[in-house]
Amino acid sequence: MAIAEESYRLSNLKTLEAESIGIIREVAAEFENPVMLYSVGKDSSVMAHLAIKAFYPKKVPFPLLHIDTGYKFPEMYEFRDQYTKKHDLDLKVHRNEDAIKRGINPLTVGTVKCCAELKTKALLDGLKEGGYDAAFGGARRDEEKSRAKERIFSFRDKHGQWNPKDQKPELWNLFNSKIDPGESIRVFPLSNWTELDIWTYIYHENIEIVPLYFAKKRPVIEKHGQLIPVYTDEHEEDVKEVMCRFRTLGCHYCTGAVRSEADTLPKIIEEMMVARHSERITRVIDHDQDSSMEQKKKEGYF
Amino acid sequence: MKGSDSLIEQSQNIDLLRFATAGSVDDGKSTLIGRLLYDSKSIFEDQLHLIKTFSKAHRNQEIDYSLVTDGLKSEREQGITIDVAYRFYSTPKRRFIIADTPGHEQYTRNMATGASNASLALILIDARNGVVTQTKRHSFISSLLGIRNFVVAVNKMDLVDYSEEVFENIVSEFNAFADKLSDESIYFIPISALKGDNVIERSENMPWYKGSTLLDYLENVNVTGGRNLTDFRFPVQYVNWGGGDDFRGYCGTIASGIIHKGDEVRVLPSGKTSRISRIVTYDGDLDHAFAPMAVTLCLEDDIDISRGDMIAKVDDLPVIAGSLEANIVWMDSEPMQMGKDYVIKHTTSTVKGSFSEVLHEFDPEDISMRSSEFLSLNEIGKVKVELKAPIFADIYSENRISGSFIVIDPHTNQTAAAGMITKYKQVSPDKACKAVKPRVIRYPGDKKEEAQANYDRLSMQGTHCIYVDDELLQENVCKGIPVDSAQYSDTIEGLCEIVTRSGVSVVLCSDHVNS
Numbered sequence: 069m070a071i072a073e074e075s076y077r078l079s080n081l082k083t084l085e086a087e088s089i090g091i092i093r094e095v096a097a098e099f100e101n102p103v104m105l106y107s108v109g110k111d112s113s114v115m116a117h118l119a120i121k122a123f124y125p126k127k128v129p130f131p132l133l134h135i136d137t138g139y140k141f142p143e144m145y146e147f148r149d150q151y152t153k154k155h156d157l158d159l160k161v162h163r164n165e166d167a168i169k170r171g172i173n174p175l176t177v178g179t180v181k182c183c184a185e186l187k188t189k190a191l192l193d194g195l196k197e198g199g200y201d202a203a204f205g206g207a208r209r210d211e212e213k214s215r216a217k218e219r220i221f222s223f224r225d226k227h228g229q230w231n232p233k234d235q236k237p238e239l240w241n242l243f244n245s246k247i248d249p250g251e252s253i254r255v256f257p258l259s260n261w262t263e264l265d266i267w268t269y270i271y272h273e274n275i276e277i278v279p280l281y282f283a284k285k286r287p288v289i290e291k292h293g294q295l296i297p298v299y300t301d302e303h304e305e306d307v308k309e310v311m312c313r314f315r316t317l318g319c320h321y322c323t324g325a326v327r328s329e330a331d332t333l334p335k336i337i338e339e340m341m342v343a344r345h346s347e348r349i350t351r352v353i354d355h356d357q358d359s360s361m362e363q364k365k366k367e368g369y370f
Numbered sequence: 371m372k373g374s375d376s377l378i379e380q381s382q383n384i385d386l387l388r389f390a391t392a393g394s395v396d397d398g399k400s401t402l403i404g405r406l407l408y409d410s411k412s413i414f415e416d417q418l419h420l421i422k423t424f425s426k427a428h429r430n431q432e433i434d435y436s437l438v439t440d441g442l443k444s445e446r447e448q449g450i451t452i453d454v455a456y457r458f459y460s461t462p463k464r465r466f467i468i469a470d471t472p473g474h475e476q477y478t479r480n481m482a483t484g485a486s487n488a489s490l491a492l493i494l495i496d497a498r499n500g501v502v503t504q505t506k507r508h509s510f511i512s513s514l515l516g517i518r519n520f521v522v523a524v525n526k527m528d529l530v531d532y533s534e535e536v537f538e539n540i541v542s543e544f545n546a547f548a549d550k551l552s553d554e555s556i557y558f559i560p561i562s563a564l565k566g567d568n569v570i571e572r573s574e575n576m577p578w579y580k581g582s583t584l585l586d587y588l589e590n591v592n593v594t595g596g597r598n599l600t601d602f603r604f605p606v607q608y609v610n611w612g613g614g615d616d617f618r619g620y621c622g623t624i625a626s627g628i629i630h631k632g633d634e635v636r637v638l639p640s641g642k643t644s645r646i647s648r649i650v651t652y653d654g655d656l657d658h659a660f661a662p663m664a665v666t667l668c669l670e671d672d673i674d675i676s677r678g679d680m681i682a683k684v685d686d687l688p689v690i691a692g693s694l695e696a697n698i699v700w701m702d703s704e705p706m707q708m709g710k711d712y713v714i715k716h717t718t719s720t721v722k723g724s725f726s727e728v729l730h731e732f733d734p735e736d737i738s739m740r741s742s743e744f745l746s747l748n749e750i751g752k753v754k755v756e757l758k759a760p761i762f763a764d765i766y767s768e769n770r771i772s773g774s775f776i777v778i779d780p781h782t783n784q785t786a787a788a789g790m791i792t793k794y795k796q797v798s799p800d801k802a803c804k805a806v807k808p809r810v811i812r813y814p815g816d817k818k819e820e821a822q823a824n825y826d827r828l829s830m831q832g833t834h835c836i837y838v839d840d841e842l843l844q845e846n847v848c849k850g851i852p853v854d855s856a857q858y859s860d861t862i863e864g865l866c867e868i869v870t871r872s873g874v875s876v877v878l879c880s881d882h883v884n885s
Contacts, residue, residue: 076599076628076660080386080465089664090607090623097608097677097718122664124652125617126610209456216455235453236785237479237701239486241623242715242776246783260467262458 081269088115088257089122090241091220095202095255096122096129098245102202102255103195106132106152106159108144109317110277111206113151114266115258117275119204120155131158133203135194137186138168139319142299147278162194174321186319201247204255210262221245222254230254267340271333281336283313283328294324315340384460387593388467390485390517392508393494395473398525402494402563403470404435406585407459409570435563453477454484463589475504478511478748479701482788485512486774489593490519497530497560501543507734509544513551514697514750514790516770519593520548520556523584528562532575550737552767557591559584597661601764602627602635603688603772604681605717610666619650619666620675625717625771627683628660629667637673638680638762639690644671661771678719680762680772685809688762688772691794694755695729697766700745702779702786706753708744712786714757716775722758723777729753745787752792760797765827766790808834808870815840815881825877835875838865840882853882 078086095102104119106112119128134148152159167185174182195203209216219235221243236244247253258266270277288295289306297320298307312325313336330339391399425434457468469484471477485491491512495505509520522544530536537560548556559568560579567573570585582590607622629635629646636643648668649656659665667681675681682688700706706725714723731742731751745751766773777787813821818839825837840853847865851858859882866876 077385078663080384083386083662086623086662086664093608093621093664094718121652122621123610124666125619125650126613210458216457217453237483237776237788238785239483239776239788240770240774241487242774244715244776244778244783244785246713246778246780248783260456260458262460264460 088118091257092122099202102130103133103200104204106134108148115206131160133160135190136163164190207256226250267337280314283331285309386465388488389490390469390488394504397494397496398563401435454480491517493522497526510734522558524560527560534578598626602683606679607718621666623664624661626661630658634684636684642673644669690760690797691763692797693795695793696789696791699788702784705746706744713778716761727754808875810866810876813879821879837877839879
């Protein structure tokens with residue numbers, strides 16, 4: 069009768085994957101009109117991949133919503149369109165057309181106002197317009213301190229606001245899906261994933277991501293220590309070719325590249341570890357002090 | 371790059387341990403978690419720089435570990451640290467998710483939130499104060515939630531001169547309290563989170579302590595419990611069909627047990643049986659799957675199945691329960707109203723139910739029971755629940771998933787309580803008999819205890835059954851028959867035949883049966 073526990077153990081990534089798929093299916097079953105927010109970034113790619121897995125061999129039963137500011141990198145639009153087409157995903161795009169028409173951009177109104185108009189307002193309007201009662205987001209708890217406290221099912225009042233002081237208890241894998249008309253929830257299936265989990269999973273599952281994440285020689289202008297990519301053929305004085313890549317993707321006004329040689333996933337993962345753990349930390353667990361990368365990896369970067 | 375390839379490979383194979391911290395506000399939790407995160411290099415560079423700068427300027431020390439987690443000071447002023455925070459760290463051996471729970475009594479419900487998915491509780495005790503009320507309350511809730519692995523870290527040993535006597539006294543004190551809990555495995559470690567003794571590195575100040583350091587223990591502890599691999603339970607979460615082909619699959623997360631392609635299953639509440647024709651995943655069909663995998667099952671027969679139904683193996687079913695007894699942690703500022711209709715969410719089914727009686731309320735101080743009319747915020751008690759529609763349930767101590775439920779107030783949509791089933795009643799014996807085919811459940815002669823436990827469980831579920839072992843047989847039906855003879859085994863088989871035909875199952879514990 070005794071069962072060998074060992075032969076029925078799931079790896080860390082498989083555990084996280086199962087948990088996320090369970091969350092995605094629960095929302096599809098419990099809500100009238102769910103939607104998955106899709107930013108075209110790496111976390112979104114993982115989330116979309118999990119949705120595809122959750123409903124295989126059938127289609128994903130809800131749309132993906134891209135909140136478009138109009139200022140995303142051309143590579144992102146290209147990737148978005150071919151990825152969603154390839155996987156038979158129902159892509160919806162919402163833009164704050166009025167603000168885009170008015171020529172709102174960070175140079176004229178500042179980043180705070182620009183984001184408020186083109187992202188936050190666009191998101192709330194987009195959700196309202198679609199009549200969505202649940203929206204998946206790719207946020208993770210390891211991203212920043214306040215996120216560490218976010219529930220997996222996160223309630224929003226009629227104005228789309230979150231009240232962190234009064235979160236509902238959330239036990240086991242039993243999620244409270246009861247909302248009143250007009251209210252909605254945000255759901256974070258990647259809550260328990262870390263950045264390293266995301267990258268390792270992308271590597272293991274061969275998930276396609278926007279090529280901007282990989283290093284290659286790109287034409288850029290250096291401003292305030294940031295590398296800003298150049299997309300026009302106009303001859304600019306200071307344009308130079310630099311081997312670089314993007315750690316995060318956003319609008320081309322506000323997203324700089326970093327100098328990097330990392331043109332494969334293992335190299336990206338390695339680079340991330342170095343960036344995260346400065347060379348100045350030389351405290352070694354149970355080892356002599358040695359800050360070489362090789363030694364660090366042994367110490368438990370993976 | 372080969373080096374990192376194999377490292378990525380390695381990272382895929384480490385397992386994940388979820389643990390919850392518990393203890394009082396000033397037991398040094400932040401410092402301890404901070405040190406674990408710092409020493410496992412799980413802190414972002416920019417944060418670390420700020421922490422060090424602040425430590426030097428305001429604390430006159432190289433690094434104040436409590437700042438690692440208490441970068442939330444400002445949040446605390448805004449009152450957000452009332453809630454559980456999830457933190458992550460990893461070592462080459464394991465990935466950890468820490469539910470860092472609030473120490474304050476009034477936030478018990480948030481502590482329960484954090485502990486509900488943990489398989490280990492890390493309980494901190496201040497060596498100067500010993501076992502305090504909050505230690506007991508958190509230990510009690512952890513135990514109630516089914517956590518069977520406790521690590522008790524007796525902290526601040528540096529402030530009591532690293533005294534073995536102080537440590538031993540706390541061990542005795544905690545053990546005296548823990549005797550009233552369930553059967554936990556408890557491991558005691560004397561530490562100083564501030565100085566680092568026995569956290570990552572062995573303490574030179576406490577040569578009298580011969581056990582593991584905290585990190586060693588967390589990396590190597592074999593956490594059992596919490597996962598039941600015996601009883602297959604598959605609450606149907608989502609029916610996947612349509613779109614112009616004849617594929618029909620039942621999506622869900624295996625709550626417990628193991629399933630193989632070809633296994634005979636029964637679907638509740640209909641009681642219909644079929645076989646597993648496919649276990650579908652995106653990565654290809656599997657020949658078997660186990661908890662907690664999320665899969666899609668296909669059956670050989672076309673049965674009407676919907677969300678909230680339960681698929682189980684024919685010879686091992688949950689109970690179709692119409693009423694329950696359960697341990698309840700009340701979590702709503704609105705107290706429990708007797709007789710009011712609440713919404714009960716259990717696995718993937720949602721039913722109406724009401725509280726008919728509070729059997730008793732627990733005093734966490736000494737786990738004593740007192741009578742109570744109803745439960746209020748953060749109170750814990752045992753109650754009776756009447757359901758308007760049946761659920762397919764197990765006892766919580768045997769099955770965390772099919773033994774737990776949440777209670778939602780239909781007026782406010784608040785999650786009002788968490789419940790852990792301790793007892794249940796079948797909807798009615800008639801219906802139960804239809805669902806459970808009488809059968810013989812066989813055990814070898816040396817498994818008497820196991821057999822009796824299963825018999826007790828079946829009886830409690832309302833399954834009609836009898837218990838038989840060699841001792842009983844030799845006293846009655848097989849009196850005088852030599853145990854190794856064919857006659858002996860034929861008599862047993864005959865008895866089983868008669869009993870099962872009349873609709874009663876047999877739990878049989880004997881080595882002398884026809885093979």
